[in-house]
Amino acid sequence: MLELLIAILLLAAVAAFIAVPLRRPGDEDEPGLEDPVLADLEARKQAKYREIRDTELDHAQSKLSDEEFARQDAELRREAIAILKEIDAAEAERAGER
Numbered sequence: 001m002l003e004l005l006i007a008i009l010l011l012a013a014v015a016a017f018i019a020v021p022l023r024r025p026g027d028e029d030e031p032g033l034e035d036p037v038l039a040d041l042e043a044r045k046q047a048k049y050r051e052i053r054d055t056e057l058d059h060a061q062s063k064l065s066d067e068e069f070a071r072q073d074a075e076l077r078r079e080a081i082a083i084l085k086e087i088d089a090a091e092a093e094r095a096g097e098r
Contacts, residue, residue, distance in 0.1 A: 035090070048080045052080065
């Protein structure tokens, strides 16, 4: 009987551990992501950050010259700043609606 109780508890613990990543976070966990405009801007920001990291990696691996890296890095960072400004404007507009 004790073995059955331990097995049930172990199974419940494993099921809970596996289910944690499957649960969708509530709106209060990630404010603003229910807004499709903010969600799109956040996705664009993350993509731009990946591009910046990829460019830095390419430069570190000597796949880009210093001049090419400087040009690409400046352009990507300008684009990232523009996205951040769009996010700020969308959040301010959303806050004004409340």
